[in-house]
Structure formats: structure tokens, C-alpha cells
Amino acid sequence: MKNESFLKPYYLILALFICGFMHSQSYLYFLYESSANQYFRFHPGASKKMLYVNMDRNDIVFNSIFNIDESTSKLIIPSSGFYEISGYYHFNLNTGNVKNSRAGINLGFVQIKSGIEEYIASTRVSYTENTQNMYSDIYIHPTIVYLEEGVVIAPAVSTGLLDKPIVNGHIGCEKNNKDCISLKWSLKKISNETNSQKYF
Amino acid sequence: MKPIHKNIFNLFFLFIGVLTFAQQPSFYIRSLRSISMQQDTVNWQAVTFKDVDIVYNKIIDFSNQTIKIDQKGTYEVNGFVNINPGVFGKSNDSIQIAVYWIKNFGLPSQETLYEAHQSYSYGNFDVARSFVFPPKEFTFQQNDEITIWTHILPTSTIPINNNKNYHQINKPTGLPQIAALRIAEVLK
Numbered sequence: 295m296k297n298e299s300f301l302k303p304y305y306l307i308l309a310l311f312i313c314g315f316m317h318s319q320s321y322l323y324f325l326y327e328s329s330a331n332q333y334f335r336f337h338p339g340a341s342k343k344m345l346y347v348n349m350d351r352n353d354i355v356f357n358s359i360f361n362i363d364e365s366t367s368k369l370i371i372p373s374s375g376f377y378e379i380s381g382y383y384h385f386n387l388n389t390g391n392v393k394n395s396r397a398g399i400n401l402g403f404v405q406i407k408s409g410i411e412e413y414i415a416s417t418r419v420s421y422t423e424n425t426q427n428m429y430s431d432i433y434i435h436p437t438i439v440y441l442e443e444g445v446v447i448a449p450a451v452s453t454g455l456l457d458k459p460i461v462n463g464h465i466g467c468e469k470n471n472k473d474c475i476s477l478k479w480s481l482k483k484i485s486n487e488t489n490s491q492k493y494f
Numbered sequence: 495m496k497p498i499h500k501n502i503f504n505l506f507f508l509f510i511g512v513l514t515f516a517q518q519p520s521f522y523i524r525s526l527r528s529i530s531m532q533q534d535t536v537n538w539q540a541v542t543f544k545d546v547d548i549v550y551n552k553i554i555d556f557s558n559q560t561i562k563i564d565q566k567g568t569y570e571v572n573g574f575v576n577i578n579p580g581v582f583g584k585s586n587d588s589i590q591i592a593v594y595w596i597k598n599f600g601l602p603s604q605e606t607l608y609e610a611h612q613s614y615s616y617g618n619f620d621v622a623r624s625f626v627f628p629p630k631e632f633t634f635q636q637n638d639e640i641t642i643w644t645h646i647l648p649t650s651t652i653p654i655n656n657n658k659n660y661h662q663i664n665k666p667t668g669l670p671q672i673a674a675l676r677i678a679e680v681l682k
Contacts, residue, residue, distance in 0.1 A: 341668035376550050378518070394585065394617035400668050418576055418666040420623040422615060435572040435629055436676055438522035438550045455621050455667040484518035484550075491549060493526050494670050 321358050322483035324369075328353040329473055331466035336399065336453040344404055344411045347449040347465060347477060359481060368406075374443045375486045379403055379415045380436040381449065381479030386429045387421050388462040397421035398454030399463070401432045403479065405439075406446040414439045414447075414494045418454060429468055438484065440491035449479055519681070521554040523547045523561070524674035528661030531577075531644055533653040538594065538643040541575055541663060541673055553679050561641070561675070563634040568682065571595065571607060572629040573675035575642065576666050578622035579614055580655035589614040589654065590647035593625040595675075597634070599641045607632060607640070611647075619652075622666035631680055642675065 326349065334345045349369075351362065360369050371377075383401050391397075402416030415437035419430075441447070451463070467474035523543045531539050542559045553569075555562040563569070575593050583589075591614070595607040610625040644663070646654060654662055665672055 376518075378520070392617075396618055396621045398618075398621040398623070398666060400666065402669075413669050413671065416669050416671050417574065417626060418622050418624045418669055418671075420614075420618050420621040422618060433626065433628060435574070435626065436678070437674065438520060438676060440549065452668050454669070457617075484520060487517065494524065 324357045324359045324481040325355040325478075326353055326480070327355050327475055327478045329467060329476055331464065331476065334451055334460075334463040334465070336456055336460040336463055338453070338456045338459065340453045341400075341455070342452075344450045344452050346404075347451070349449070359483065368446045369448065371441045371443055371445050371447060373483075373486070374441065374488060376438055376484050376489070377441050378436050378438050378482045378484050379434075379447075379479070381415070381434045382475070382477070383432040383434075383449075383451070383465055384429055384467060384474055384476045385419075385432050385451075386464045386466070387426045387460060388464045389426050389460045391458045391460060392421050392426040393423050395457035396455045397426065397458075397460070398456065400452045400454045402434050402450065404448050404450040405441065406448070407442065407444075411450075412494065413450075414441075420454075434479075439494060440489045442490075447481065449477060517552055519552045519679035521551045521556075521561075521677040522549045522674065523551075523556075524549060525663070525672040528665070528672060529663035530658070530660070531646070531654060531662040533646065533656050535646050535648040535650065538645045541593075541642040541644060543675070554677060555637075560639055561677075563636060563638040563640075563677075566634065566636050568631055568633050568680040570629050570631050570678045570680055571627065571640070571676065573627045573642070573673070574671070575625045575644065575663060575673040576622050576669070576671060577612070577625060577644065577662050578664055578666065579619050579662060580657075580660050581619045581652060583616055583619050583652045585616045587616060587619075587651045589619060589650040589652060591625075591650075592645045592647060593627075594643045594645065595627050596641050596643060597632070597638055599639070599643070603638075622664065624666075640675070640677065642673070
């Protein structure tokens with residue numbers, strides 16, 4: 295009886311502590327929402343060149359994942375674990391160059407690990423004569439990835455398979471809808487488990 | 495009177511229980527290898543995954559390449575398949591392909607969860623594009639099975655690349671992604 299009464303309060307305190315800790319983990323979340331404009335040049339054969347989307351601290355809606363201060367220039371994963379990433383681009387290839395020619399464009403999110411840039415979540419769009427000069431909503435739907443502490447995460451687009459140069463690809467809003475959302479993305483930590491992920 | 499070791503056991507199980515709860519009940523699988531399609535406008539062709547393709551799994555009974563729901567509930571599903579027919583053609587040619595995400599294929603309870611269509615035309619018969627399944631909620635029963643199918647529609651005027659060494663479901667130029675499926679339990 296003595297043993298039981300000795301342990302019970304510790305039971306409760308420890309359980310509350312663990313619950314509190316896990317609860318705080320479940321709110322490791324980052325949300326970014328922007329109306330900013332940015333132009334991109336896509337060149338045939340440049341499929342390895344990542345074109346990064348500029349971000350603005352003022353467009354961060356919520357952040358309990360990254361350590362960010364005035365000097366921060368990159369979003370660095372602070373602790374290893376499984377994350378769920380998703381996003382959205384309001385994108386216009388903005389050209390008249392695509393006519394019976396290849397125009398595959400990649401949009402998504404990149405991790406930079408040991409200097410190697412690699413898409414961890416992406417959508418491939420193949421533009422045609424009919425879709426080359428209009429805004430469309432490109433979604434990168436929820437993707438679960440294992441991210442290691444220290445890797446850099448960034449929104450990026452790149453040339454896929456392309457025949458002719460595109461010089462004015464545009465993330466942004468229509469002239470009559472300047473406050474639209476041009477880029478939105480979120481990152482949520484879903485587990486602290488340790489693992490590894492070589493391929494995406 | 496409880497012996498002290500029983501208390502420690504209980505504490506251990508409580509800790510494991512809370513840890514398990516802290517992990518989001520989801521499933522994510524992506525193909526590590528390209529997948530070949532046949533020129534067949536009648537039959538659907540399965541997109542399958544293997545054990546090593548699993549990235550994260552807390553909810554799915556995955557065995558023999560089947561994706562089965564382990565417990566009745568509400569789930570959000572999304573995914574994609576990247577397909578490149580890998581051919582050339584003439585200016586009036588086209589290839590139509592559909593991708594279906596199906597519950598309980600071949601059973602009376604069969605249901606199409608989502609279907610995505612793409613039409614390839616002159617100039618982009620050999621350019622990959624994503625067939626995308628946007629997130630959508632479903633109620634699943636225990637043992638409901640989710641499968642993915644491609645179908646080359648009979649409206650296509652030319653065949654896909656039939657070289658046995660060519661895989662149509664593949665990494666688009668500049669991307670490492672081939673095909674993936676996410677199932678997440680919706681906690682209400």
C-alpha cells in the first residue's frame with residue numbers, strides 16, 4: 295500500500311508532463327500566404343537549376359517550427375521527424391511561345407541537404423497552346439516526408455522539358471484581382487520518430 | 495497492494511500509449527521505381543506499390559501490395575501519378591489517359607474515389623504531366639481496399655510507346671517523384 299500511494303502522484307504528474315510535451319509537439323506548424331509577384335525565366339535544358347521563390351517575413355501567417363529573426367535568410371528544419379507539406383501556386387507561363395512544342399514546368403518544394411537541391415513535393419504541369427497564357431491554380435497536395443535537422447526548405451519552380459525559352463513566367467495575381475493569393479504553403483510536423491528517407 | 499514493478503509497467507504502457515497518440519494517424523506511400531504501361535484501350539492497368547515504398551504508416555494494413563483500411567472511420571485521401579506516353583505523332587493526333595482511384599475494385603461495394611483525365615497533343619506526347627487527386631474525405635469500413643488504375647481511352651488516335659524497356663509512369667525531367675498516395679485519418 296505504501297508503494298502504491300508513493301507512486302500515484304508521480305504517475306499523474308508524469309502523464310501530464312508527457313501529454314503537455316506531446317501536445318506542444320502537435321502544434322509545430324508553419325503557414326505562409328502571399329500576394330507577391332515574381333517573374334521567372336525558364337531555359338531549355340536547365341532542368342537542374344532551381345528557381346527559388348522570394349519570401350517575406352510579413353507573409354508568415356503562423357510559425358511554431360522555424361527559428362526566425364531579422365537575420366534569417368533560410369528556413370532550416372530545427373528537429374528531425376516526419377513532416378507534411380502542401381502548397382499552392384497561382385502561376386501563369388505568360389508566353390505565346392508554346393505551339394506544338396514541349397513546355398513541362400515543375401512547381402513544388404525543395405530541400406537543400408549537404409548542398410544538394412531536391413524536390414521533396416511537386417507537381418508537373420505540361421503547358422499547351424491553350425494554357426500557356428492564363429493563370430492557373432497549381433496545387434502540391436499533402437505529401438509526407440522525413441526531414442532531417444538542419445536541412446533547408448524552400449518553395450521553388452524549375453524548367454522541366456522545354457523546347458523554347460520562357461522569359462516571363464509569373465507567380466502572382468491578375469490585374470483585376472491584385473490581392474489574390476499567389477503562393478500559399480504549409481508545413482506540419484506529424485511525428486518525432488527517427489527514420490531516414492533517401493528518395494521522395 | 496500493488497508491487498512496485500507493476501506500477502512501473504503501467505507507467506511504461508502509459509508512456510507508449512501517449513507517444514502513439516502523438517503521431518498523426520496517416521499513411522504515405524510513393525513508388526521508388528518507374529512502372530510500365532501496355533497499349534491497351536480496353537483494360538485498366540494497376541499502379542502498385544511495394545513494402546519499401548512506404549514512407550509513413552500508422553493506419554494501413556499493407557501486405558501483398560494491397561492497401562487495406564485497418565479500422566472503420568473517416569479518412570482524407572489524395573495522391574498523384576506522373577505519366578509520359580513517350581511518343582511522337584502528327585498534328586491531328588491525341589492520346590487520352592485516365593487515372594482512377596478505386597475502393598474495393600471488382601466487389602459489389604466498388605466505388606470511384608476520384609478520376610483524373612489528361613489529353614496529350616502534338617508537341618507534348620513525350621512530356622510528363624501529373625494526374626492529381628486532390629484531398630477528399632471518405633468514410634471507409636475495415637478491410638476496404640484502395641487501388642490505383644490507369645486507362646488509355648479508346649478515343650486516342652495513336653498508341654503509347656510500346657517499347658518494353660520504356661516506362662510511361664516515370665520521373666518527369668527535373669523531378670524525382672513518380673506516383674504517390676496519402677491516406678490520413680480525420681480526427682473528429
